Amino acid sequence: MFTVNDTSAFSGGVEDVLRQAGVRLVSWQDVQTNQVAYDLVLSASENIDFQDVTKHTVVLPHGLGFNKFVPDSNGGGTRLAGLPPEWVLRADKATVVLSHPEQRQQLSTACPASEGRTEIVGDPTLARLLASLGLRDRYREAFGTKGRTLVVLTSTWRRDSLLGKWQSLPSRLMAELPADLYQVCLAVHPNVWSFYGPAQILWWFSSALDAGLLLLPPDSGWQAALIAADQVITDHGSLGLFAAALDKPILHTGASAEIVVGTPPDELLSETSELDRNTPLREQLDHCRSVHRPGRFHHVTDRVFAHTSEADTNLRNLIYRRLSLTPPSDALSLHRFPLPEPDLRAVTSYVVDTVGVEDGALSLTRYPAAVRPDRNGRATHVVADETERDVKILERAAAIVRDRPLDVSEAHQWVTSALASHPGARVAITATARGGLAVVRGGVVVQIGMADSHRWVFGAASVVYCCWLSGDLRDRQVLVCVGSESTSVTLTWNFAVGEAAP
Structure with missing residues (x-):
């Protein structure tokens, strides 16, 4: 069963996605009043109302690690994104899923109550990305890329994101890059879609969309886009780390005060060049691709991804163990990401x-x-x-x-x-x-x-x-x-x- 703890400012549209998926949806109010029987909670957020759930919660990551500080909705100041409240961990109400052993040490230092409350699983998304590399030509065909250079922009949310700092960048790229040599694709964090609504985002980029900008929907397509990309422009969000793991040439739009110093995204930004808005963009993009060397980001991504090929199995075993059940003996199938179905506007x-x-x-x-x-x-x-x-x-x-x-x-x-x-x-x-x-x-x-x-x-x-x-x-x-x-x-x-x- 699925439910939405809709106290978040970014929960808009989530119920629509779940209904379209055909899952059984129950109200959060029924969960609060114990009208729903359940044995385990899986949450894609560490910011739910833990006092309203009666069973253990497995907190799934919705990013790569614990790399930034976000506003604390329970009071002033900030908190480490991805980490449940200390009282939840002390009460053994949650297990936090990790993608790499380094994260366990980081959390132990930041919050001693997390010791014994984490599980190193790996990252199932990277496993699927790597398995999907053979579909690169088909993804490019679906995007209408043909022989052009595909430039993918990835933006997280808040003011230090790519769009927060440089909202006109997609349009400027469209204006400076020859249309028959380059294609520009934009992936925007779901929080932005949820907070502002699709109509506002389409208004923001209406001219760029008429110029051929490929705007990905909030719930799909970015995986195919990263694989299809010839280079990526990113910020401090997780998609930059996925791009690094796929060995893409990377530029970024500047550092962020949100970022945790010394974490992999911080290191990735220091290892890549910031896009200079006072210099012609095409020169910078072409130079970035010309100097890129395969494997240059391995020392960064090796700090993020571990047990990649076993991630699905590790996660399944964790869930079954928390349910006091024996995991199935059959191996899990690894599914490649489907071909995208982009909404492409003809340039007129x-x-x-x-x-x-x-x-x-x-x-x-x-x-x-x-x-x-x-x-x-x-x-x-x-x-x-x-x-x-x-x-x-x-x-x-x-x-x-x-x-x-x-x-x-x-x-x-x-x-x-x-x-x-x-x-x-x-x-x-x-x-x-x-x-x-x-x-x-x-x-x-x-x-x-x-x-x-x-x-x-x-x-x-x-x-x-x-x-x-x-x-x-x-x-x-x-x-x-x-x-x-x-x-x-x-x-x-x-x-x-x-x-x-x-």
Whole structure:
């Protein structure tokens, strides 16, 4: 049976998660009034009302160790996160689960009452992460990463967290990193989701989401994201330690006054570089990956993880022992983390560096227009899909795009109408069954031959615009390159619509 001790400010949404899981849910009031019969309590928090439970409690970790101080809800000051009240330990009302022997010594020093009240189990989550490494390509496929560099941001809660210190970081990354070379993913602590509510978080990051930010739900996906990541930007939270255990290049957003000096997160932050908001971010990210060496964090993670392969069995044995039952003899199965089902928004507009064709090729560098990238004086143009919601972006667009194919007569009607509807645009282009059709303001029609027109119509729009801007209106074939991908585009200027359909 499951229950929620909902006195916490962060308990919002927990009952919804449990109901969706299909478990039997009983009220905390029934537990308080002894209306529920039970033999053991498993708690993911050390901050429950222990006086209301009549059986022994196994306190499961919801982080990696005892690494930070948090406000004490029972009085002024702070307390060590993860450690139950001293009176609970003295009364032998709880057993605290540990992932490493070092934590036992730490707790013994901080709270002598914890001696004999802890159990070294290991960390079942790391075991599942390691077992899931073979699914890395499938995770990246599910995220839509393709050949891009996946940058994962992980934020704990409170003011010293990544978002507490630098809430605009996701948007700034989206604005500075070329969209065809990088993907940005954000994992936010469930306490933030619970306290503010999903709507507030979606409002905070609305522009970044329109720009392609991958925002993970509060209860899943971060495990797949860490495995899929090419590098991680973190704070003093536990996900940074998991990233270190997976050998990822790591940057951080600064130290925290909450952190316990000398603990593994403290050491990890001292061993990694802080992201400098006064320096271009791409340079820092690329440098971090270039200097990373496999195994550089082993001396930190060796202080966090022990008995990893036996963690599930150790935990099961502890529970059965507390129930005075004999554990099953069969081995436990280790389940890999499922493929994520992310909510991916299509990017509907780009700011594109305006360049010329060189040696028959056009290399495009694109940034999502939704985050208003600053190109520092570089010549740019905006390519916007017809479905773009932001009117200001549409007003700035040099090219209007439709990626759903039309036949040639319908295509000509659409491009003509699109230019009339968007007086600031210079080009309108739509996909067709075998390529595309564009019209340049003034009436010049361009036939475009290309494969997979649905995917490449944005790139073709930039080709037409850049050629028109330079006055190079020759019929020609151009190799269009975006990120790690390229395709060949054939331009036929002054195309007569009555000729064979493209």
